[in-house]
Amino acid sequence: MPVDYFTAAAVRAAEAATGDLLTSGALMQRAATGVANVVAAHLVSTGGCYGRGVGLVVGAGDNGGDALFAGALLARRGVSVCAVLLNPERAHPAGLAALRRSGGRVVERLPATMDAVVDGVVGIGGHGPLRESAATVFASVTAPVFAVDLPSGIDADTGVVHDPAVSADVTVTFGVRRNAHLLAAPHCGRVVLIDIGLGDLDGADLRSWTDDEVGRCWPVPGPADDKYTQGVVGVVAGSPRYPGAGVLCTGAAIHATSGLTRYAGSAGAQVLSRFPEVVVSESPQAAGRVQAWIVGPGFGVDDDALARLRTVLAADVPVLVDADGLTMLAAHPELLAARTAATLLTPHAGEFARLAGQPLGPDRLAAVRDLAQRLGVTVLLKGRGTLIAGPEPSTPVIGNDAGSSWAATAGSGDVLAGLAGALLASGRSPVDAAAMAARVHSVAAAIGADDAPLGASRLLGAIPAAITRLRRAAGASVVRQ
Ligand SMILES: NC(=O)C1=CN([C@@H]2O[C@H](COP(=O)(O)OP(=O)(O)OC[C@H]3O[C@@H](n4cnc5c(N)ncnc54)[C@H](O)[C@@H]3O)[C@@H](O)[C@H]2O)[C@@H](O)CC1
Ligand SMILES: Nc1ncnc2c1ncn2[C@@H]1O[C@H](COP(=O)(O)OP(=O)(O)O)[C@@H](O)[C@H]1O
Numbered sequence: 001m002p003v004d005y006f007t008a009a010a011v012r013a014a015e016a017a018t019g020d021l022l023t024s025g026a027l028m029q030r031a032a033t034g035v036a037n038v039v040a041a042h043l044v045s046t047g048g049c050y051g052r053g054v055g056l057v058v059g060a061g062d063n064g065g066d067a068l069f070a071g072a073l074l075a076r077r078g079v080s081v082c083a084v085l086l087n088p089e090r091a092h093p094a095g096l097a098a099l100r101r102s103g104g105r106v107v108e109r110l111p112a113t114m115d116a117v118v119d120g121v122v123g124i125g126g127h128g129p130l131r132e133s134a135a136t137v138f139a140s141v142t143a144p145v146f147a148v149d150l151p152s153g154i155d156a157d158t159g160v161v162h163d164p165a166v167s168a169d170v171t172v173t174f175g176v177r178r179n180a181h182l183l184a185a186p187h188c189g190r191v192v193l194i195d196i197g198l199g200d201l202d203g204a205d206l207r208s209w210t211d212d213e214v215g216r217c218w219p220v221p222g223p224a225d226d227k228y229t230q231g232v233v234g235v236v237a238g239s240p241r242y243p244g245a246g247v248l249c250t251g252a253a254i255h256a257t258s259g260l261t262r263y264a265g266s267a268g269a270q271v272l273s274r275f276p277e278v279v280v281s282e283s284p285q286a287a288g289r290v291q292a293w294i295v296g297p298g299f300g301v302d303d304d305a306l307a308r309l310r311t312v313l314a315a316d317v318p319v320l321v322d323a324d325g326l327t328m329l330a331a332h333p334e335l336l337a338a339r340t341a342a343t344l345l346t347p348h349a350g351e352f353a354r355l356a357g358q359p360l361g362p363d364r365l366a367a368v369r370d371l372a373q374r375l376g377v378t379v380l381l382k383g384r385g386t387l388i389a390g391p392e393p394s395t396p397v398i399g400n401d402a403g404s405s406w407a408a409t410a411g412s413g414d415v416l417a418g419l420a421g422a423l424l425a426s427g428r429s430p431v432d433a434a435a436m437a438a439r440v441h442s443v444a445a446a447i448g449a450d451d452a453p454l455g456a457s458r459l460l461g462a463i464p465a466a467i468t469r470l471r472r473a474a475g476a477s478v479v480r481q
């Protein structure tokens with residue numbers, strides 16, 4: 001099952017649909033119990049609850065209410081709980097009374113040494129940055145931070161991280177995940193989902209694939225396969241100035257799928273010297289049949305490159321356009337008009353701005369969705385968080401948080417293009433190919449880096465280990481070969 005993410009409006013509608021559970025305060029009790037249990041588990045794993053110090057930072061809404069009730073439950077387990085009320089007149093009255101009854105204290109500032117701090121400033125009702133009074137409290141916090149629902153100062157729907165905002169070690173959320181948990185993943189820490197009885201929700205805004213899904217869908221050869229039956233990919237990349245892009249992109253395609261990889265361009269000698277299994281030609285016209293093309297990495301933007309881009313886009317097979325191909329496409333959007341097969345564009349933020357005609361802006365989710373619909377193609381927007389939108393408005397955007405930033409290295413985009421293009425040739429849809437490629441790319445980056453910076457060549461070399469890891473995650477459900 002994929003992991004789904006929802007907007008604040010969808011969360012509120014689901015809460016409202018529970019009727020009595022919401023109005024009786026039962027949802028809030030379940031949420032607070034979840035927060036208290038997660039904090040208590042941390043305390044137990046670091047020496048126990050009794051006598052430990054937990055600070056609450058409490059805002060004016062129900063997010064603060066959750067924190068206060070959670071604090072009350074912790075106080076009953078012998079934890080020394082103190083709360084800073086950012087807006088004392090509007091603190092949740094029942095939550096505050098419960099905290100006091102359990103022996104929790106209201107303080108002006110948190111003690112210098114704490115074992116955990118609970119961020120109950122704002123949740124899905126928050127707008128804009130953390131206000132100064134809250135920012136001052138968090139500035140001196142060194143203990144692990146447990147965010148209630150969302151780290152405060154982060155927009156629930158867009159994941160925009162305002163300045164200042166809380167950065168959490170753990171985020172405890174309720175019922176369903178919010179968009180920000182994926183879009184601002186590096187600020188949320190470990191996300192724990194507490195079941196409060198909302199049931200299953202339809203209409204996710206955003207979705208991510210699990211490792212085992214990627215592993216299960218990865219194409220591998222079966223008994224009846226030969227080198228042609230698995231989807232031949234053609235790489236039109238590299239130039240006399242940038243031959244390496246052709247080598248990296250072709251190498252990634254070879255490692256992604258079994259079968260045959262063609263290279264068409266000026267870097268044939270370099271490609272062959274590294275990968276003798278590649279079938280090389282000078283141009284796409286001379287390359288022979290393929291089931292998908294990759295065009296653009298290190299390609300240049302001269303007349304010859306434009307002519308090759310035209311040839312490839314005129315083919316009735318899926319095409320992935322990257323890098324210089326995107327720059328030319330931005331100047332010649334008419335090249336998309338006559339496409340009959342699927343198109344996948346893989347821009348970074350700069351290429352995205354060229355294609356969209358305006359800077360990316362903070363709301364990456366809306367931007368990628370708009371561009372995909374406007375151009376009628378699939379768009380993969382690169383970065384620490386990859387976002388993939390298909391042309392149909394009704395389907396969720398697919399997101400992948402890389403989990404680390406090791407892939408922010410020159411040439412790693414060429415590797416991504418090779419992976420996704422090979423998957424396109426294997427018959428995966430553009431959205432699926434992009435989602436699978438993004439995940440294997442980030443796993444390969446983590447494996448290849450092994451906690452030290454890596455270049456794109458090592459990232460490329462780690463692709464087989466990454467595919468193995470994902471296929472093992474799928475365990476017994478991996479299809480018989
Ligand atoms: N509706 C429910 O029954 C449930 C709600 N829950 C909690 O309730 C939260 C939503 O509660 P609310 O709707 O009261 O909204 P919040 O508590 O998220 O925030 C609303 C309050 O914060 C103020 N505020 C907005 N932006 C601010 C900022 N940047 N700095 C400081 N103050 C700011 C607003 O003026 C408003 O008073 C959820 O995130 C969740 O934690 C949970 O208890 C689960 C059940
Ligand atoms: N901060 C980051 N953390 C993780 N991955 C990143 C980060 N920044 C970029 N990436 C990934 O690294 C690759 C960079 O691609 P690109 O910008 O096209 O570089 P190049 O053109 O040098 O190959 C993409 O796959 C992108 O998603």
Ligand SMILES: [K+]
Pocket residue numbers: 063119120121122123147148149150151152
């Ligand atoms: K919060």
